Amino acid sequence: MNYYPAFLNLTDRKAVVVGGGKVAQRKVSALISSGADITLISPSLTKELRKSLTAGMIRHIPRQYRTGDLEGAFLVIAATDSAETNRRVSKDAPALVNVVDVPEECNFIAPSVVKRGHLVIAISTGGASPAFSRAIRQELQLLYGSEFSGYLKFVKEIRRKAMTAVPEKGRRERFLKGLASVEILATLRAKGIGAAKKVVTDRLKKFSRNL
Numbered sequence: 535m536n537y538y539p540a541f542l543n544l545t546d547r548k549a550v551v552v553g554g555g556k557v558a559q560r561k562v563s564a565l566i567s568s569g570a571d572i573t574l575i576s577p578s579l580t581k582e583l584r585k586s587l588t589a590g591m592i593r594h595i596p597r598q599y600r601t602g603d604l605e606g607a608f609l610v611i612a613a614t615d616s617a618e619t620n621r622r623v624s625k626d627a628p629a630l631v632n633v634v635d636v637p638e639e640c641n642f643i644a645p646s647v648v649k650r651g652h653l654v655i656a657i658s659t660g661g662a663s664p665a666f667s668r669a670i671r672q673e674l675q676l677l678y679g680s681e682f683s684g685y686l687k688f689v690k691e692i693r694r695k696a697m698t699a700v701p702e703k704g705r706r707e708r709f710l711k712g713l714a715s716v717e718i719l720a721t722l723r724a725k726g727i728g729a730a731k732k733v734v735t736d737r738l739k740k741f742s743r744n745l
């Protein structure tokens with residue numbers, strides 16, 4: 535299967551999760567981070583899901599799935615342990631649907647994710663091996679540590695500044711490409727964010743003075 539990778543804007547979009555076990559909990563946690571408007575349908579909830587409910591992060595319908603529950607949903611996840619219910623949910627879903635253990639009933643599948651602020655790395659094996667995606671995530675988490683969150687935040691600001699500080703397009707492009715140079719990333723990893731920021735700030739001064 536040749537899946538099309540994409541990043542969805544789910545802010546205030548209706549997402550419905552059917553099932554309240556460990557897998558539903560993992561999927562809900564990703565949906566909460568994306569700002570979706572989440573309704574969970576399940577007679578039972580894990581402790582973590584109950585906490586999300588108490589914190590007002592999700593709406594809960596405490597019963598089994600019924601046809602009609604998915605009206606207006608942009609994204610649906612079927613995460614029950616009943617293959618028959620999951621199949622019904624997949625058929626009833628009006629738009630995007632993920633059935634956690636049946637790729638054939640999905641029109642999208644979930645990747646493994648490393649998130650460092652603005653930096654999001656999504657990994658998929660197209661369903662060949664979720665365990666493999668997880669292992670790659672663990673490797674990438676070591677390669678891209680928490681310092682990347684702060685650096686990307688800084689890069690976003692400095693990039694905006696460069697738009698006016700370096701008006702000549704070709705020159706600006708050279709500056710912008712240098713924000714992710716091998717040298718800068720090595721400085722970030724070895725000496726930390728302060729050192730990387732200093733190198734970039736000095737470089738912007740040079741570029742804006744035509745040096």
Ligand SMILES: C[C@@]1(CC(=O)O)C2=NC(=C\c3[nH]c(c(CCC(=O)O)c3CC(=O)O)Cc3[nH]c(c(CC(=O)O)c3CCC(=O)O)/C=C3\N/C(=C\2)[C@@H](CCC(=O)O)[C@]3(C)CC(=O)O)/[C@H]1CCC(=O)O
Binds near residue numbers: 636657658661
């Ligand atoms: C990435 C991640 C995201 C998430 O779930 O949000 C995710 N599965 C994760 C973990 C995981 N899932 C399973 C194991 C046990 C080991 C193993 O099976 O390898 C482990 C590993 C573990 O738990 O350690 C069991 C499993 N998974 C699927 C099946 C059905 C099948 O294969 O047919 C079976 C039952 C197989 C059986 O019958 O035994 C199917 C899917 N799982 C996917 C995603 C999609 C393809 C992703 C891809 O392209 O790689 C897809 C197609 C649909 C979907 O769920 O979207 C998350 C890692 C989060 C992280 O830690 O980073």
Ligand SMILES: NC(=O)c1ccc[n+]([C@@H]2O[C@H](COP(=O)([O-])OP(=O)(O)OC[C@H]3O[C@@H](n4cnc5c(N)ncnc54)[C@H](O)[C@@H]3O)[C@@H](O)[C@H]2O)c1
Binds near residue numbers: 577616
């Ligand atoms: N894709 C993956 O990553 C992955 C990984 C492991 C397991 N699985 C599969 O995903 C499924 C869920 O796993 P789990 O560990 O969360 O299971 P679980 O048994 O912990 O939870 C199942 C949940 O579904 C609810 N449920 C059952 N019937 C329902 C119905 N008709 N309507 C609404 N809710 C209903 C139950 O109340 C429970 O909350 C299993 O089939 C499992 O084999 C998928």
